[in-house]
Amino acid sequence: EAQLVESGGGLVQPGRSLRISCAGSGFAFGDYAINWVRQAPGKGLEWLGFIRTQPYGATTDYAASVKGRFTIFRDDSKSIAYLQMNSLKSEDTANYFCSRYSLSDILFTFDNWGQGTLVTVSS
Amino acid sequence: DIQMTQSPSAMSASVGDRVTITCRASQGVTTYLAWFQQKPGKVPKRLIYAASRLQSGVPSRFSGSGSGTEFTLTISSLQPEDFATYYCLQHGNHPFTFGPGTKVDI
Numbered sequence: 001e002a003q004l005v006e007s008g009g010g011l012v013q014p015g016r017s018l019r020i021s022c023a024g025s026g027f028a029f030g031d032y033a034i035n036w037v038r039q040a041p042g043k044g045l046e047w048l049g050f051i052r053t054q055p056y057g058a059t060t061d062y063a064a065s066v067k068g069r070f071t072i073f074r075d076d077s078k079s080i081a082y083l084q085m086n087s088l089k090s091e092d093t094a095n096y097f098c099s100r101y102s103l104s105d106i107l108f109t110f111d112n113w114g115q116g117t118l119v120t121v122s123s
Numbered sequence: 124d125i126q127m128t129q130s131p132s133a134m135s136a137s138v139g140d141r142v143t144i145t146c147r148a149s150q151g152v153t154t155y156l157a158w159f160q161q162k163p164g165k166v167p168k169r170l171i172y173a174a175s176r177l178q179s180g181v182p183s184r185f186s187g188s189g190s191g192t193e194f195t196l197t198i199s200s201l202q203p204e205d206f207a208t209y210y211c212l213q214h215g216n217h218p219f220t221f222g223p224g225t226k227v228d229i
Contacts, residue, residue: 035219037167037221044208044210044221044222044223044224045159045161045167045210045212045221045224046221047212047218047219047220047221049218050217050219061217061218062218063218064124064218097166097167101214106155106172106173107172107176109157109172109214110157110159110169110172110212110214111169111172111178113166113167114166115166116166
């Protein structure tokens with residue numbers, strides 16, 4: 001069974017950095033792009049960014065709200081994708097989810113999500 | 124960037140009601156449109172993909188339609204477990220964007 005598990009969330013001070021992880025199992029992790037999505041408390045879903053697979057150069061796209069501060073990268077040997085978050089602000093406080101995305105079959109797009117990891121930015 | 128709007132933003136409904144939620148994109152996204160259901164404290168669950176294809180395991184009372192810029196999610200007969208917030212997502216163009224959500228309550 002395909003599974004994604006986020007980890008690494010926690011309390012971080014404004015202006016600091018944090019890296020969270022998304023570990024995949026039960027499927028060919030390297031064959032899927034990975035999205036990061038967040039949800040602030042009581043708010044809607046916000047798509048943050050996306051990393052393609054190695055055949056597509058592992059290139060990335062980001063939402064304007066985080067471009068230049070957040071970076072996504074992946075280590076397919078470990079089946080992990082990362083979200084590096086820099087210069088964190090209080091408005092980055094949210095539950096962060098990852099979701100897989102097939103570039104060749106729409107059936108496998110956003111079909112599987114992790115349970116989320118909570119990031120709280122506060123002094 | 125493509126902006127997504129949903130209407131209504133919230134609605135009250137009763138068990139057995141037919142519910143229709145509309146999602147509009149500011150530019151065409153062909154059928155790269157998915158619908159998600161989310162209950163409080165839970166992970167979003169995909170209901171519909173490719174605008175009209177039903178996710179395996181999702182009850183047939185859910186259906187999706189549309190292409191281009193206008194899409195609908197219909198629940199033919201609302202059940203107690205359907206009270207939740209529903210989001211559309213376009214993934215036809217980067218950056219991908221979610222709609223603001225529609226909360227369906229009693």
